[in-house]
Amino acid sequence: xxxxxxxxxxxxxxxxxxxxxxxxxxxxxxxxxxxxxxxxxxxxxxxxxxxxxxxxxxxxxxxxxxxxxxxxxxxxxxxxxxxxxxxxxxxxxxxxxxxxxxxxxxxxxxxxxxxxxxxxxxxxxxxxxxxxxxxxxxxxxxxxxxxxxxxxxxxxxxxxxxxxxxxxxxxxxxxxxxxxxxxxxxxxxxxxxxxxxxxxxxxxxxxxxxxxxxxxxxxxxxxxxxxxxxxxxxxxxxxxxxxxxxxxxxxxxxxxxxxxxxxxxxxxxxxxxxxxxxxxxxxxxxxxxxxxxxxxxxxxxxxxxxxxxxxxxxxxxxxxxxxxxxxxxxxxxxxxxxxxxxxxxxxxxxxxxxxxxxxxxxxxxxxxxxxxxxxxxxxxxxxxxxxxxxxxxxxxxxxxxxxxxxxxxxxxxxxxxx
Ligand SMILES: Cc1ncc(COP(=O)(O)O)c(C=O)c1O
Numbered sequence: 001x002x003x004x005x006x007x008x009x010x011x012x013x014x015x016x017x018x019x020x021x022x023x024x025x026x027x028x029x030x031x032x033x034x035x036x037x038x039x040x041x042x043x044x045x046x047x048x049x050x051x052x053x054x055x056x057x058x059x060x061x062x063x064x065x066x067x068x069x070x071x072x073x074x075x076x077x078x079x080x081x082x083x084x085x086x087x088x089x090x091x092x093x094x095x096x097x098x099x100x101x102x103x104x105x106x107x108x109x110x111x112x113x114x115x116x117x118x119x120x121x122x123x124x125x126x127x128x129x130x131x132x133x134x135x136x137x138x139x140x141x142x143x144x145x146x147x148x149x150x151x152x153x154x155x156x157x158x159x160x161x162x163x164x165x166x167x168x169x170x171x172x173x174x175x176x177x178x179x180x181x182x183x184x185x186x187x188x189x190x191x192x193x194x195x196x197x198x199x200x201x202x203x204x205x206x207x208x209x210x211x212x213x214x215x216x217x218x219x220x221x222x223x224x225x226x227x228x229x230x231x232x233x234x235x236x237x238x239x240x241x242x243x244x245x246x247x248x249x250x251x252x253x254x255x256x257x258x259x260x261x262x263x264x265x266x267x268x269x270x271x272x273x274x275x276x277x278x279x280x281x282x283x284x285x286x287x288x289x290x291x292x293x294x295x296x297x298x299x300x301x302x303x304x305x306x307x308x309x310x311x312x313x314x315x316x317x318x319x320x321x322x323x324x325x326x327x328x329x330x331x332x333x334x335x336x337x338x339x340x341x342x343x344x345x346x347x348x349x350x351x352x353x354x355x356x357x358x359x360x361x362x363x364x365x366x367x368x369x370x371x372x373x374x375x376x377x378x379x380x381x382x383x384x385x386x387x388x389x390x391x392x393x394x395x396x397x398x399x400x401x402x403x404x405x406x407x408x409x410x411x412x413x414x415x416x417x418x
């Protein structure tokens with residue numbers, strides 16, 4: 001069995017100006033202004049080391065993995081499996097076999113929903129608990145599954161600040177619940193949920209828990225052993241890695257008991273026309289040629305992030321969040337949506353009667369990139385009776401100047417509309 005301890009790998013003090021130099025895209029102009037990128041919850045920019053790793057792989061090591069004996073195939077396989085080891089260390093999984101490479105959080109959740117369904121985990125009347133602040137990626141796959149087996153979703157409500165109402169969660173736990181699937185950090189409110197408490201409570205009823213950490217791993221240290229979650233998903237592209245790669249983590253014993261998601265090459269042991277047998281984990285869940293370059297890029301992004309102390313990143317981003325919150329609250333007519341005490345990196349807001357799309361369009365002319373819309377969380381918009389919000393979301397390279405430019409842009413929006 002592999003070691004349970006985290007490998008220490010800190011080399012750099014956190015200094016935002018030197019971090020900014022790591023991201024080539026920050027040198028470009030948009031609409032004649034230096035780029036001010038505040039759409040990190042949608043996707044993050046990539047450091048030069050990640051971009052270079054893709055170039056290096058295709059220039060030097062490109063080959064299919066796992067099934068070639070030649071030099072390049074072995075080099076590509078080693079690089080890909082090394083990335084799996086980095087992902088294992090990143091979230092402190094016990095074994096690299098607990099790391100399933102997927103396209104992203106969405107595919108991870110669909111994989112799990114499909115395999116649990118095929119395993120016969122849910123029957124008519126069974127329940128899956130999610131929360132009111134889930135991304136559509138943690139709603140729709142379960143609905144699709146419920147259509148097939150008659151199970152139903154139960155939803156933990158949220159209060160006006162965007163906190164889960166935990167007393168309601170307590171009341172929802174019963175023996176018909178077969179899974180709790182909750183978001184660690186909300187992409188549209190910024191709320192950081194008490195996932196450890198949720199897991200402990202669910203486990204007291206022997207209910208397994210999936211954590212959607214798509215907005216968590218880039219902002220804080222996530223340790224699956226400490227959380228004791230049964231499954232966890234995240235997307236590479238939201239944590240400075242390429243698009244099209246992410247991770248589904250699962251406890252080895254649970255993954256071993258699940259049937260495969262897709263069939264094809266690389267996931268089998270034997271195939272005859274009568275019957276096929278499957279490989280062990282993680283291969284059983286990784287049919288076909290994977291995103292090799294993306295996996296390698298994810299490994300490099302993890303190495304990049306881990307070159308800092310994650311607590312330093314958390315502290316810095318929190319400071320920026322507090323600064324941004326104060327500055328936005330000074331704007332007359334602006335209302336923040338999502339004011340939970342434990343919050344990270346997300347400033348969602350509405351302003352007077354100005355449609356968020358207009359806010360986003362005008363900010364774009366100033367070189368400021370934010371997101372507007374429902375952020376793939378329509379139930380949250382329904383909860384707050386809003387068609388959409390404007391959302392600025394913070395990443396590792398944002399600085400106080402970015403917040404100042406956002407605020408200046410919003411003042412311009414007001415001038416144009418009022
Ligand atoms: C909380 C959360 N979960 C899941 C997802 C889906 O991630 P992806 O589109 O990378 O699969 C997102 C994307 O915004 C998200 O914010």
